[in-house]
Amino acid sequence: MSDMDEMDDGSGIVKKFMFLNRKAPHGTVYALEGLEVVLITAAFDQDVSMVFTDDGVYQLMKGIDSKGIEVKDFSKTYRALEGYDIEKLYVDQKSMDARGLTEEDLIVDVTVLSVDEMANLMAEQDVVISF
Amino acid sequence: MLHIVNKSATERGALESCLAMATKGSAVLLIEDAVYAVTNGSTAAAKIQAAAADLKIYALGPDLAARGMAGRVLDGVNVVDYGGFVDLVAEHSNCQSWL
Amino acid sequence: MQFGILINEGPYTHQASDSAFLFARTAIEKGHTVPRVFFYHDGVNNSNRLATPPQDDRNVSARWSKLAAEHGVDLVVCVAAAQRRGITDDVLAPGFRISGLGQLVEMGIQYDRLVTFGD
Numbered sequence: 079m080s081d082m083d084e085m086d087d088g089s090g091i092v093k094k095f096m097f098l099n100r101k102a103p104h105g106t107v108y109a110l111e112g113l114e115v116v117l118i119t120a121a122f123d124q125d126v127s128m129v130f131t132d133d134g135v136y137q138l139m140k141g142i143d144s145k146g147i148e149v150k151d152f153s154k155t156y157r158a159l160e161g162y163d164i165e166k167l168y169v170d171q172k173s174m175d176a177r178g179l180t181e182e183d184l185i186v187d188v189t190v191l192s193v194d195e196m197a198n199l200m201a202e203q204d205v206v207i208s209f
Numbered sequence: 210m211l212h213i214v215n216k217s218a219t220e221r222g223a224l225e226s227c228l229a230m231a232t233k234g235s236a237v238l239l240i241e242d243a244v245y246a247v248t249n250g251s252t253a254a255a256k257i258q259a260a261a262a263d264l265k266i267y268a269l270g271p272d273l274a275a276r277g278m279a280g281r282v283l284d285g286v287n288v289v290d291y292g293g294f295v296d297l298v299a300e301h302s303n304c305q306s307w308l
Numbered sequence: 309m310q311f312g313i314l315i316n317e318g319p320y321t322h323q324a325s326d327s328a329f330l331f332a333r334t335a336i337e338k339g340h341t342v343p344r345v346f347f348y349h350d351g352v353n354n355s356n357r358l359a360t361p362p363q364d365d366r367n368v369s370a371r372w373s374k375l376a377a378e379h380g381v382d383l384v385v386c387v388a389a390a391q392r393r394g395i396t397d398d399v400l401a402p403g404f405r406i407s408g409l410g411q412l413v414e415m416g417i418q419y420d421r422l423v424t425f426g427d
Contacts, residue, residue, distance in 0.1 A: 087414045095416055098305065100226070111349055114388060118409040122417065132226050197230040201210050205416035206305040207314065208424045241323045291334040298421050299309050299340070306424040
């Protein structure tokens with residue numbers, strides 16, 4: 079987006095923004111529209127973390143193919159986040175284990191946290207946006 | 210941190226996830242259908258009472274009343290009105306909604 | 309203190325918009341300001357002036373308009389979410405405007421608190 083450079087709010091304030099993703103993709107719109115917020119936030123030079131917990135970890139699955147349900151496949155967008163300097167992607171081990179997933183199942187590199195580590199990460203945020 | 214939960218614990222896992230992730234000393238406010246969790250006999254009652262050791266548990270009074278639950282609140286749960294809800298958000302430097 | 313509010317759900321189907329409205333109104337009564345409310349996902353449907361709910365129940369979009377008129381609350385509807393759901397300028401109730409997601413990010417940066425109401 080060519081107008082992204084002008085979107086900085088000009089205040090110089092940098093806050094810790096956390097985007098909380100707890101829902102699976104496609105059954106609801108939150109994964110897709112949540113991602114759209116994160117992409118816009120990239121233009122504002124904030125300290126952004128994306129947290130995937132509970133069913134949110136399913137958003138990052140490899141091998142997503144939405145042709146059969148005739149819904150736009152946005153899964154590759156997670157790989158584009160790095161190009162927007164959104165590099166802090168976290169999942170928790172407990173959510174992964176509960177769903178039989180490992181890091182090898184995911185489409186992007188993530189940092190895997192324990193429940194306590196994720197709890198502490200959440201506690202230190204300035205702004206948490208939930209979808 | 211103030212954690213806000215709005216869905217029933219018997220409908221969705223949000224409350225359970227919240228209680229697992231809320232750090233000691235945090236506040237948890239239950240609104241909308243989540244308030245059922247803090248009533249006598251609810252499936253979440255034991256979890257709530259255990260959590261109350263480390264967390265401050267609040268429930269929104271108008272939502273309890275709207276569900277006929279005002280007289281069934283567990284001991285140790287603080288019932289607040291919308292003014293109290295606003296105060297909780299103001300008093301905590303950050304807040305997080307578990308949807 | 310400045311409170312920002314994010315509403316993720318539409319009127320009536322979910323309690324989110326009601327909870328958010330009561331929170332906003334109470335915050336203002338207590339002397340805080342609510343400079344902006346951002347409507348995302350199905351929350352954009354709160355802005356529809358064509359809604360005609362029964363007379364004996366609350367009119368969700370109208371009472372947001374009234375809060376905006378009385379207290380200067382900026383009611384912003386996300387353009388991308390609005391386009392998906394057929395919310396255009398001509399159906400907006402008074403006080404609502406369509407704008408970009410940057411308006412939400414600004415709330416997080418500039419305000420003291422940002423509260424999400426959703427499903």
